[in-house]
Amino acid sequence: MKTSSWVRRATSSPRAAAAAAVVRALLAAAAVGCARSASSEAAPPGISGPDARAPVEFAFDSLDDRPVSSDATRGAPTVIAFVDTGNLAAQAQVDFLVVMAAHDGDKVHYAVVALDGASNRELVELYRKALKIPFPVALADPSTAGGGGPFGDVTAVPVTVVLDRRGRVVWRVAGHVSKADELRAALRGMGP
Numbered sequence: 001m002k003t004s005s006w007v008r009r010a011t012s013s014p015r016a017a018a019a020a021a022v023v024r025a026l027l028a029a030a031a032v033g034c035a036r037s038a039s040s041e042a043a044p045p046g047i048s049g050p051d052a053r054a055p056v057e058f059a060f061d062s063l064d065d066r067p068v069s070s071d072a073t074r075g076a077p078t079v080i081a082f083v084d085t086g087n088l089a090a091q092a093q094v095d096f097l098v099v100m101a102a103h104d105g106d107k108v109h110y111a112v113v114a115l116d117g118a119s120n121r122e123l124v125e126l127y128r129k130a131l132k133i134p135f136p137v138a139l140a141d142p143s144t145a146g147g148g149g150p151f152g153d154v155t156a157v158p159v160t161v162v163l164d165r166r167g168r169v170v171w172r173v174a175g176h177v178s179k180a181d182e183l184r185a186a187l188r189g190m191g192p
Contacts, residue, residue: 055167058150060113060138063125068111068138070167077190078109078163079183082140082154085116085127092177093158094131100180101135108187110135115145115157162186 059069066072068080081097083090094112101110114124118139128137140149147153151161151169160178162171171186 053168056150056163056169057167058144060111060140060144061118062136062138063121063128064136066136068113068136073109073111073163074167075165076107076109077165077187078111078167079187080111080113080151080161080163082113082115082144082151082157082159082161084157085114085120085123087157089177090158091131093160094133096177096180096183097135098131098133100183112137113140113144113154114138115140115155117142117145164190 055070055074057070059067059071062068079097079100081090081093083094097110097112101108104110112128112133112135114120114127114137116124116139121139124137124139127133140154143149144151144154147155151159151172154174156175158177159172159174160183161169162183164170170190173182
């Protein structure tokens with residue numbers, strides 16, 4: 001493969017060579033991280049500790065009578081999106097989940113947990129109505145909103161988590177919108 005002269009000149013300086021080395025190191029680290037998260041025994045990113053594969057225990061303050069808790073979600077795969085009502089990427093994530101939930105019916109549990117404080121409950125209710133969210137919406141407790149709850153740091157919204165039937169985190173993505181095909185791949189094998 002031929003390298004153009006401008007590429008050779010750009011990478012011939014010590015600064016460019018150092019930058020290229022950093023990029024190669026980052027790519028290698030990303031490849032290692034992807035290989036680790038592909039393992040079925042490894043805990044998803046952001047979840048660590050000796051009980052990382054244990055069921056997650058949680059209970060969030062739901063806006064209505066439909067609970068958003070570990071007890072309510074066990075028995076079916078569950079997708080939970082942690083959002084901030086002022087974040088457009090989080091809104092896009094919710095839009096994907098609304099479409100998926102319409103297709104899945106009661107085979108998969110869906111929930112949105114807003115990191116907005118309890119003082120913003122009315123704003124979160126308006127958010128739910130505006131986005132026509134058919135599944136439960138809840139408010140995060142202060143610990144979760146601060147990044148220290150049972151799901152680890154969820155402040156890089158949107159954070160999307162998939163739980164298996166037993167309530168264990170099997171997939172997690174933070175800081176970007178997870179499209180339907182990614183979520184379907186994470187849910188594959190957990191059917192009804």
